[in-house]
Amino acid sequence: MSTLSIDPRRLLRHETVLVFLLAIALLVLSVQSEHFFTADNLLNQGRLMTEVSLIALAMTFVILTGGIDLSVGSIFGLVAISLGVLWQSLGLPLPMAMIVAVMIGGAAGLLNGLIITRFGVPPLITTLATLMLYRGLAEGISQGRSVRGYPDWFLQLAQGELLHVPNQFWLLCICAVAAAVILGCTAFGRAIYATGANKTAAWFSGIDIRRTQLWIYIASGLLTAMAAIIFVSRVSTTRSDMGTGMELEAITAVVLGGASIFGGHGTVIGTVLGLALMQALKNGLALAGVRGDGTIIVIGLVLIATSLISNSFNRGKS
Amino acid sequence: MKHFAKSIAIFVLAIASSSAFAATWTGADDLPAQPLSCDATPAPAVARPYDGGAPVNAPSRKGKKLNVVDVPKLIGIGYFNATTKGIAAAAKELGTVKVRTDGPTRANIDEQITFIDNYITSGVDGILFAANDPVAIAPVLKRALSKGINVVGYDADAAPRARQWFVNQAQFNSMAKVLIDTLARETGGRGNFAIVTSTFTTPNQARWIAEMAAYQARCHPQMRWLETVEAQEDNMLSFTQTSTLINKYGDKLSGVMGMTTVATPAAAEAITQAKRCGKVAIVGMATPNAVKPYLNKGCMKSAVLWNPVDLGYAAMYALRAAADGTLRPGSTSLKAGRLGELKVVNGSEILLGAPYVFTKSNVNGFDF
Numbered sequence: 078m079s080t081l082s083i084d085p086r087r088l089l090r091h092e093t094v095l096v097f098l099l100a101i102a103l104l105v106l107s108v109q110s111e112h113f114f115t116a117d118n119l120l121n122q123g124r125l126m127t128e129v130s131l132i133a134l135a136m137t138f139v140i141l142t143g144g145i146d147l148s149v150g151s152i153f154g155l156v157a158i159s160l161g162v163l164w165q166s167l168g169l170p171l172p173m174a175m176i177v178a179v180m181i182g183g184a185a186g187l188l189n190g191l192i193i194t195r196f197g198v199p200p201l202i203t204t205l206a207t208l209m210l211y212r213g214l215a216e217g218i219s220q221g222r223s224v225r226g227y228p229d230w231f232l233q234l235a236q237g238e239l240l241h242v243p244n245q246f247w248l249l250c251i252c253a254v255a256a257a258v259i260l261g262c263t264a265f266g267r268a269i270y271a272t273g274a275n276k277t278a279a280w281f282s283g284i285d286i287r288r289t290q291l292w293i294y295i296a297s298g299l300l301t302a303m304a305a306i307i308f309v310s311r312v313s314t315t316r317s318d319m320g321t322g323m324e325l326e327a328i329t330a331v332v333l334g335g336a337s338i339f340g341g342h343g344t345v346i347g348t349v350l351g352l353a354l355m356q357a358l359k360n361g362l363a364l365a366g367v368r369g370d371g372t373i374i375v376i377g378l379v380l381i382a383t384s385l386i387s388n389s390f391n392r393g394k395s
Numbered sequence: 396m397k398h399f400a401k402s403i404a405i406f407v408l409a410i411a412s413s414s415a416f417a418a419t420w421t422g423a424d425d426l427p428a429q430p431l432s433c434d435a436t437p438a439p440a441v442a443r444p445y446d447g448g449a450p451v452n453a454p455s456r457k458g459k460k461l462n463v464v465d466v467p468k469l470i471g472i473g474y475f476n477a478t479t480k481g482i483a484a485a486a487k488e489l490g491t492v493k494v495r496t497d498g499p500t501r502a503n504i505d506e507q508i509t510f511i512d513n514y515i516t517s518g519v520d521g522i523l524f525a526a527n528d529p530v531a532i533a534p535v536l537k538r539a540l541s542k543g544i545n546v547v548g549y550d551a552d553a554a555p556r557a558r559q560w561f562v563n564q565a566q567f568n569s570m571a572k573v574l575i576d577t578l579a580r581e582t583g584g585r586g587n588f589a590i591v592t593s594t595f596t597t598p599n600q601a602r603w604i605a606e607m608a609a610y611q612a613r614c615h616p617q618m619r620w621l622e623t624v625e626a627q628e629d630n631m632l633s634f635t636q637t638s639t640l641i642n643k644y645g646d647k648l649s650g651v652m653g654m655t656t657v658a659t660p661a662a663a664e665a666i667t668q669a670k671r672c673g674k675v676a677i678v679g680m681a682t683p684n685a686v687k688p689y690l691n692k693g694c695m696k697s698a699v700l701w702n703p704v705d706l707g708y709a710a711m712y713a714l715r716a717a718a719d720g721t722l723r724p725g726s727t728s729l730k731a732g733r734l735g736e737l738k739v740v741n742g743s744e745i746l747l748g749a750p751y752v753f754t755k756s757n758v759n760g761f762d763f
Contacts, residue, residue, distance in 0.1 A: 112516045121516070125509055216595070222425060223596060225530045236534060312504060312531035316596050321503065363513035368497045369470070369506075 143340025186298020273340025653679025
């Protein structure tokens, strides 16, 4: 297996760059605005970033296998609408509706995985098609109406706190640790790296690449579904246009975190750092008085800069 | 072979999903409509108690300098540029307000919430907003109120408890009446018409469509509503959708209604290019600059809107008055600078006035 394992120095480099950038960003931003580096604000950011972060964790796995999942934003909308319709129109008890909605997310991921693995359609094309398909279903099912009036206990899920930390941030931490352990310490994790690095070699090494990919896309659907339910609870309404464009935010965080878009390299820690950097910039720049359009320019520039820095470190080795 | 099987599978799924939703529903919401009477009788005014929210432990801001942020649905489109202009003009006139406009570049509920959240943290005194979703925006606005921030909406409301006041540009039923009456006049009261809207989920548009359907059924029963199409707030898409309607219905189509300030001029352009001027009437909401050429050439006879500059202007005055405590629960009017006295309606709304119809004879006097 040693030929398949990745050079730890190479990954360390990118993550070190990120830690360094994040430290600079935190320092500069807290000088720019006294409201930035406060417990209140940082915890609130934890609440706001959970949905995209959950999706980005799953996206890390997808991208590691050399795939991509463009349909997550649409699965997000479909799950949100399903939750509302199952509960309000079909009269299911809300906890049951939540479970079924998460399963719908899993099924959407399963369909992606089946098309990719059984028919050999490239993930980009498959998920581009299902991006439209799932969004269309969401709009059709919702008929343009939003579902509102959720009970208080449900709204507390994503608006409440446990030990002063937003509920969903706990969940995010658990998921991040679990993802890091699965990727770093299990045979399944190694199978993912192997699949992404070289499918043929992985296949000849006895790895069931189809099954690996299938599970990854199901997991992507499931985590996206969880994110959608948290989002519905946070904003207390359901609309079919929820999650539009979310796939790009998640992919940005993953590649900012140093994962190769061709598969094979990347870590959960990288993604988490990428997410933290993005959220710090979005929030900190806004507090420092930079307008919204300025913020996205900075995020674009940071993405280019980290790629360049990381590439220049690695050039000597390849 | 495998590819073939896959494409068949996707095709079947696509057809199945689209055909399931055809049928009668055409983009209205399901709240009850209150159509006005067919003649000009005004609706009976019902006095309602104040139903807005109140900031918690707000410091006395009477006459003090205010730091205000304006978060519209999105920035960078003509309509909200105009409201921004009005807000800035009012702030300058008042002299005691520092205001900035900031918001998402697309009409996205999540991004808008995040913007407001950040401005609450940065410690503003007042927030002006135009909501992308009335319910989704409510928790963050309530958070603003709980921090003692004055909150006033305009253009698109939030749940009343989540803000103090809302400046209503035109009541939904009076807008619907003007639009349908105008279209009826231009199509002889018995034409087939189609609607080009933003998306079926946009609350204002869905509400107008619901009111229009109710009013048309009551007052112009011989008109026929063919369908409603979605065109986001996208220029190209609105043009394409209108062209499709023209091709699809041919001579049967005698009117197109544009529900957004983007859709109406694009629809007028589509009708001009299809050489159907005079055969297909185009009525809708539009800013005067965008429809000037069509009105002047006569391809379009009327566009309906309020003045968004006045809307922003009134919102700024309402916020200042709310912060000063001169506009408070129980007030029946607001002194809004050059606009004079504006009436308080529906408990906690301030009514800007009646919708304004732009025609060839008056459009050249406007510039926004």
